[in-house]
Amino acid sequence: MIETRYAFIGNVDSGKSTLLSVLSTGDLDDGRGKMRKNISQYRHELESGRTSSISLKWKDKDKILIDLCGHERYLRTTIYGLNSMTPDYCILVIGSNMGISRMTREHIRLAIGLEIPIIICLTKTDICPPNVYDTTRKVLKRLIHQRLGKKIYEVKENNDNIDNIVMSLTNIPVIDVSNVTGEGIDKLNYIMNKLKVRRKFSYDNNIFQVDAVYSVPGSGLVVGGTMLSGRLSCKKLYMGPNKNGEFKNIIARSYWDNDGHVKEIEAGMYATINIRGENKKDNIVRSSIKKGMILTDVIEDKKLTREFEATVYILHHPTTIAVDYEPLINCYGIRQCAKIESMESNYLRSGDRCKCMFKFMTKSEYLCEGWTFIFREGGSKGVGVITKII
Numbered sequence: 001m002i003e004t005r006y007a008f009i010g011n012v013d014s015g016k017s018t019l020l021s022v023l024s025t026g027d028l029d030d031g032r033g034k035m036r037k038n039i040s041q042y043r044h045e046l047e048s049g050r051t052s053s054i055s056l057k058w059k060d061k062d063k064i065l066i067d068l069c070g071h072e073r074y075l076r077t078t079i080y081g082l083n084s085m086t087p088d089y090c091i092l093v094i095g096s097n098m099g100i101s102r103m104t105r106e107h108i109r110l111a112i113g114l115e116i117p118i119i120i121c122l123t124k125t126d127i128c129p130p131n132v133y134d135t136t137r138k139v140l141k142r143l144i145h146q147r148l149g150k151k152i153y154e155v156k157e158n159n160d161n162i163d164n165i166v167m168s169l170t171n172i173p174v175i176d177v178s179n180v181t182g183e184g185i186d187k188l189n190y191i192m193n194k195l196k197v198r199r200k201f202s203y204d205n206n207i208f209q210v211d212a213v214y215s216v217p218g219s220g221l222v223v224g225g226t227m228l229s230g231r232l233s234c235k236k237l238y239m240g241p242n243k244n245g246e247f248k249n250i251i252a253r254s255y256w257d258n259d260g261h262v263k264e265i266e267a268g269m270y271a272t273i274n275i276r277g278e279n280k281k282d283n284i285v286r287s288s289i290k291k292g293m294i295l296t297d298v299i300e301d302k303k304l305t306r307e308f309e310a311t312v313y314i315l316h317h318p319t320t321i322a323v324d325y326e327p328l329i330n331c332y333g334i335r336q337c338a339k340i341e342s343m344e345s346n347y348l349r350s351g352d353r354c355k356c357m358f359k360f361m362t363k364s365e366y367l368c369e370g371w372t373f374i375f376r377e378g379g380s381k382g383v384g385v386i387t388k389i390i
Contacts, residue, residue, distance in 0.1 A: 005085065120152075224273075235252050237250050321349070326338065
């Protein structure tokens, strides 16, 4: 089953994990972190109340809710989630009693740069003073209208044209939500039930991208991830590239999705694959499997490259970008520095768009034309689309 994906973004302590838990379970929060415990994966997340990892929850078996980090310390994890998990929509959570923070603005820029439609949820409306609420709404309206050139759409009861509003990249719906009283939860559920998958899938190559590795007692190694394109159903696969740029022969013992065992997985599905070495003597070590590796069934697909051409858009840079600039590339699971070897313009500034030639600094990677990536260096950020593989 191909699920619709929703990424929850926003500043720390805005209530992302609590809202996600309320939506996935149908229960309300007690105002003291009761529902957040269903999402937290680590002890320090429970103690601090701050998400530091990517969590997935299923809603009605056809929707994946992705909980991303809000703290600035974990911004790279949020960038990885927005790029590698390929969400169809972003739900931007803003604490109405907290205002519009710098990280909120960063997340908005990233979502708009990746052309992901946004739904804004103003949480904690039950405890927010009226004057603080009004100030937050005014600042939000100014940010959306003047700086981003978008339109705010107030979600009210019995909206007949809500589907067209949400599907448009020029309109941003705003919903008042309380995880304690349940205000706005029905409206948000209504919108989520109406929205469809936006991702476009290719069937040219059979590519499964790994973003999680598990060691299951009695079953062995299990890799989880997204089927980026094509279909997989055979037993003999190739996994890589490793640190030496090589692919290893493996056997897929079984395929699984959210409903259970399946014979085939296809593009757009989030699935897990139980794997082992090609021979019984081959021992695959869990530590040797990294995020960003791919599984494929055709040897011709194993084409690696160090150079690629891309059209980039600069979200933010304090000065100018020139040739020899070396940002960190985040392309699905790939994280590696690359140098700009040449570009059409002499220099780039915030808001500029240009075609550039990149070269990875360390090793070759598996890339495909049309893949989207985020690049960053310090406070500078940009997005790009790969147009040519060298």
